[in-house]
Amino acid sequence: MPLELSDDHKLLRSTVREFAEQEIAPVAEELDRTKSFPYEIVRRLGELDLMGIPFPEEYGGGGGDTLAYALAVEELTRVDSSVAITMCAHTSLGTQPIYLFGSEGQKLELLPSLCRGERLAAFGLTEPEAGSDAGNTQTRATLEDGGWVINGSKQFITNAGTDISALVTITAVTGAEREISNIIVPNGTPGYEPGEPYRKMGWNASDTRPLSFADCRVPEANLVGQRGAGLRQFFHVLDIGRIGVAAMGVGLAQGAFDQALVYAKERRAFGRPISQFQAIQGKLADMSTEIEATRLLVYDAARLKDAGRNFTLTAAQAKLKSGRLAVEVADAAVQIHGGYGYIEEYPVCRFYRDAKILTIGEGTDEVQQMVIARALGA
Ligand SMILES: Cc1cc2nc3c(=O)[nH]c(=O)nc-3n(C[C@H](O)[C@H](O)[C@H](O)COP(=O)(O)OP(=O)(O)OC[C@H]3O[C@@H](n4cnc5c(N)ncnc54)[C@H](O)[C@@H]3O)c2cc1C
Known part of the structure; x- marks a missing residue:
């Protein structure tokens, strides 16, 4: 494959580089020191169509390819990792499962505001007893009267507790024999509580929290794709x-x-x-x-x-x-x-x-x- 970047890729790279140098570099130190989430920068990333690069335009995405996405991530991280992981976790962890496996209804409802960066998505896999060993998920979701009742906890989750967080897609055991499924839990659902942010070594301006679910009820239709395919x-x-x-x-x-x-x-x-x-x-x-x-x-x-x-x-x-x-x-x-x-x-x-x-x-x-x-x- 040729290694030369296309003109579109070069343009995207120079646009993100200029944005990062002009708008992120001057505030990166302060955001890190004060552990402040970069709301204004996320808003600007949305305006620049950088919060949904690899998703089709029909869902509000940028219609870019994976290389375009990688170039943008690289340029952001060249200046500030907290901003980069916010964009990266939102795109490839938070939004991606909904785009890849969600129903058409879920995509039409959720993707446009996520791709515009108006709302953030999170991905909740890790638990106290399930990190590398992801199959050891303990969080449980039981189907009762047309809804999933979720109990359990997640830890180290990025983007779940900001003022603009829309949802977290979590893995949960939904049946016998380690049947694990993915379920969307919107922020604000009773019983779902993002905890206090961690004190971290780095990525100080990014949002990382534990999450808890206590009899948290979401509609059955919040299942992502097939039951058991989580x-x-x-x-x-x-x-x-x-x-x-x-x-x-x-x-x-x-x-x-x-x-x-x-x-x-x-x-x-x-x-x-x-x-x-x-x-x-x-x-x-x-x-x-x-x-x-x-x-x-x-x-x-x-x-x-x-x-x-x-x-x-x-x-x-x-x-x-x-x-x-x-x-x-x-x-x-x-x-x-x-x-x-x-x-x-x-x-x-x-x-x-x-x-x-x-x-x-x-x-x-x-x-x-x-x-x-x-x-x-x-
Ligand atoms: C800032 C931050 C943000 C994060 N954001 C998210 C997020 O948004 N969503 C999410 O779901 N998770 C997130 N995580 C969790 C992250 O993905 C996990 O911490 C990581 O996968 C490791 O899991 P663990 O911490 O449980 O470590 P463990 O799995 O307990 O691993 C401990 C050590 O044992 C090693 N180990 C484990 N199993 C084996 C094996 N079979 N062979 C050899 N070595 C092994 C590991 O490599 C590691 O060195 C985040 C973590 C941090 C710190």
């Missing part, structure tokens, strides 16, 4: 989601590298810029090489999906590689900043804190290794 649906959603998270790793690494390069040329030691020392040059050369190689892997996963080919292996490889890349490059970028890298005055400090989750969220590195080994037939 895990299969979510695994497919996670397959796609990996491409977005992998793009976050590349974007974060690129942002950290850009800062390190600027700093290395400005900072002087022993009478010259530190960029003239071979040890620093070696780091910068390795960082840029790894970023470029990983970027190609991420784009390849997106292109495979867009070409209708099997992308599971490549998406997992891209996610595994790019999470590690983000951690390594952020570490090297802090190192190049010396003591200033440890001080919040420099954005690279935030990038370092934001990087680690990329080896954990949406499937840990160890889970990616399992997916890769399985795809290799090992």
